[in-house]
Ligand code: PRP
């Protein structure tokens with residue numbers, strides 16, 4: 001697991017947590033944080049030297065090579081992270097995995113999924129701002145692995161130790177990037193101190 005240390009990310013997460021932050025600013029911040037995190041998550045993308053002509057001379061210069069990307073937001077809240085990522089990698093293909101957590105059992109239920117055809121040839125980045133029990137992350141990763149994809153990373157803005165542990169047990173090969181590792185879950189499965197319900201705060205549904 002890699003936790004982000006950049007002061008800009010930490011500053012924006014503080015405003016995101018604040019209960020006075022409304023949906024418009026919440027959406028803007030989720031996008032900005034995702035873009036800043038994406039910079040770190042993709043730090044090791046391979047490049048190759050290619051020949052190009054500048055207006056002045058011929059030269060060799062770095063160009064992205066190797067696996068192409070698939071960005072896979074978990075609905076609903078993961079959608080809030082998508083535009084920030086796409087502003088950096090606009091040619092990535094996009095998949096969707098629809099999951100909601102049962103409020104009593106905290107078990108994830110799937111209601112929709114669609115992945116790019118050739119996701120098995122891509123590096124898949126799963127997006128979900130909240131990694132709580134880890135149930136949704138495990139189900140989403142299972143689904144992507146069943147499509148043949150072997151190279152998967154998981155991006156969350158806030159994570160609980162319980163979710164990190166569950167993912168490490170079930171999917172030790174999937175590297176997790178989180179904006180901040182919080183303290184624990186409460187009895188209802190919400191992350192403390194957390195930011196509340198990410199989907200409701202993004203879309204103004206509560
Ligand atoms: C939230 C969140 C994650 C999940 C995390 O979604 O966006 O997908 O809970 O919890 P877990 O780690 O315990 O599985 P929710 O089920 O509230 O659905 P929503 O995004 O549609 O609001």
Ligand code: URA
Nearest residue numbers: 132190191196197198
């Ligand atoms: N899902 C959320 O949106 N928030 C939490 O704290 C836990 C799960």
